[in-house]
Amino acid sequence: MISMQWWAPLVVVYLSMYLEASQHRRKALYPSAYRIKRGTYSLINPMFQQTMEDVNLLFEILLAGMQIQDGDHTMLIPDEELASIRSVEKLEVICDDVLPKRLSEIRHLTAELAQRQQRLSLQDFERTVLTLVYGAQTLASIRDQQQRQVWTESVFQLFRAIQKDLRPS
Numbered sequence: 001m002i003s004m005q006w007w008a009p010l011v012v013v014y015l016s017m018y019l020e021a022s023q024h025r026r027k028a029l030y031p032s033a034y035r036i037k038r039g040t041y042s043l044i045n046p047m048f049q050q051t052m053e054d055v056n057l058l059f060e061i062l063l064a065g066m067q068i069q070d071g072d073h074t075m076l077i078p079d080e081e082l083a084s085i086r087s088v089e090k091l092e093v094i095c096d097d098v099l100p101k102r103l104s105e106i107r108h109l110t111a112e113l114a115q116r117q118q119r120l121s122l123q124d125f126e127r128t129v130l131t132l133v134y135g136a137q138t139l140a141s142i143r144d145q146q147q148r149q150v151w152t153e154s155v156f157q158l159f160r161a162i163q164k165d166l167r168p169s
Contacts, residue, residue, distance in 0.1 A: 029112055029124050030098050046098065047123045048091040057087065068134040070101045099131050103150065106135060110157035120165045128165075132158040 049055050064079040075095035077083035100106050109131065113120075120128060135155040142148045 029109060029116075029120075030100075030127050045123060046090045046093050047126060048087070048094060049122070049126055054087065057082075057085070058091070061088070061091070062133065066133075068095050068099065068130065068137060070138075074101070094127065094130060095134075098127060099134055101134070103154065106131065106154050106158070110154055110161065113161035114157065116161075119169070120161075125162070125165060128158060128162055132162065 049058060061077055061079075061082050064077060064082055066078075067076040068074055069076065075092050077088070082088070100109055109128075113128065132155060135151060135158055139148065139151045139155055142151055
């Protein structure tokens with residue numbers, strides 16, 4: 001009876017190591033996307049681009065001069081017609097609640113992206129592009145040379161992550 005149980009602790013150790021490794025691989029790049037926002041379950045892990053029309057709409061919104069700022073209600077679309085489209089609500093949730101806004105959060109994200117081996121999910125790709133937009137807009141308004149240099153490096157790292165993801169494997 002004792003000889004049959006010697007493997008049980010080994011199995012427990014192996015399974016716990018496997019569980020830890022699998023959870024590490026599934027670590028969310030944007031953990032705030034999985035928190036309930038605005039009292040709506042449907043906005044957990046939101047993604048704006050569901051169809052080709054959404055892709056074109058995002059392009060139009062960016063061309064219209066969309067601004068992503070730090071603080072409450074961070075997304076501003078100068079074109080009132082575009083801003084009033086119902087599907088823009090998801091984009092607003094992503095910009096307001098999901099995207100990292102502090103430099104430390106963005107640097108943490110870029111470190112995670114640099115270590116990543118697999119391709120980004122569609123949601124993570126979209127969020128990384130929007131974080132790049134936010135970083136570039138923030139960089140344009142910074143006057144302090146030291147802060148400007150740090151933000152430039154972060155924006156460059158985001159660009160490299162997107163470029164790496166777009167390369168054929």
